[in-house]
Amino acid sequence: MRSLTIASISAAILLAAPTSAEMIGGCKFDRDTLTFAGTPVEQATCLLRKVKLRGVKEDQPLPPVIRQLMEVGGAPSAAQKEAAMAAFPQPYQAYARQYADWPASKTEAGLPAAYFVIHDTSTPFYGADKFPRRLDTDHRINAFTPYMDGTFAKAPVAHIFLSRYGQIWAGHDFSEAWRATKLESRVIGPAARGRFVHIETIQPRRFIEGFTTRGHTHGPTPGFSKRQYRQLAALYVYASVRAGRWLIPGFHATVDDGIPDAHDDPQNFELERFAKELEKLVSPPQIPH
Numbered sequence: 001m002r003s004l005t006i007a008s009i010s011a012a013i014l015l016a017a018p019t020s021a022e023m024i025g026g027c028k029f030d031r032d033t034l035t036f037a038g039t040p041v042e043q044a045t046c047l048l049r050k051v052k053l054r055g056v057k058e059d060q061p062l063p064p065v066i067r068q069l070m071e072v073g074g075a076p077s078a079a080q081k082e083a084a085m086a087a088f089p090q091p092y093q094a095y096a097r098q099y100a101d102w103p104a105s106k107t108e109a110g111l112p113a114a115y116f117v118i119h120d121t122s123t124p125f126y127g128a129d130k131f132p133r134r135l136d137t138d139h140r141i142n143a144f145t146p147y148m149d150g151t152f153a154k155a156p157v158a159h160i161f162l163s164r165y166g167q168i169w170a171g172h173d174f175s176e177a178w179r180a181t182k183l184e185s186r187v188i189g190p191a192a193r194g195r196f197v198h199i200e201t202i203q204p205r206r207f208i209e210g211f212t213t214r215g216h217t218h219g220p221t222p223g224f225s226k227r228q229y230r231q232l233a234a235l236y237v238y239a240s241v242r243a244g245r246w247l248i249p250g251f252h253a254t255v256d257d258g259i260p261d262a263h264d265d266p267q268n269f270e271l272e273r274f275a276k277e278l279e280k281l282v283s284p285p286q287i288p289h
């Protein structure tokens, strides 16, 4: 029977073909190529969806400056590299200059760093208490000590920690293959290490009014300080210099989208403010409007 023959042939082809690539999560991460689905513009659009309360993701337009960098590709220019490093505070600036020519991490299979992941620390945790009035200068909120002294984990959880007054501490150099998402540590494993660089941006948390579980928390509004957006932009350019290519920016919650118990950070991240700071560093290249 003709139809049976076709079915048999199809089955034979399916069996003979190599296993189709496994796609993981909302932005369809390919386990073999360690890449999200689509062009860099499409990947950035998926990875920069707004992360709302309790990790709900919402589409938002890609700012023109990011779209342009994703479309044109290549690496930051010497002028952009200098602008980024000049924006850093000391002592991080001296450190960044010293290591500027060291390549960023690679995976064990030799794939270069490709993704710049923005987190919020969700720390300190205030429970049912109110947030302090002046978050950006509060000593307890902005202290790096708990990230350094083993309070949370044996080793620093990210490459970079960024306080609300714009101070930077490097927990791991960008040359070190590190992981900070469930996608890397639980789903892919060591093979993914080196593909992502991670920035922890300090922002406190507390319970949503009426709730007492860690799955029901919120961050302050606005979420981040002006200095954090400025330094995030400088770190993005600098990490791209180290990687030798414009990294694809994304959020922890969108990287882990679809993975059980995924985190919901960063909260209240204003993509337009990040893009505005980025424009200052990557001009004079003309940004289309």
Ligand SMILES: [Zn+2]
Binding pocket: 118, 119, 120, 252, 263, 265
């Ligand atoms: Zn995170």
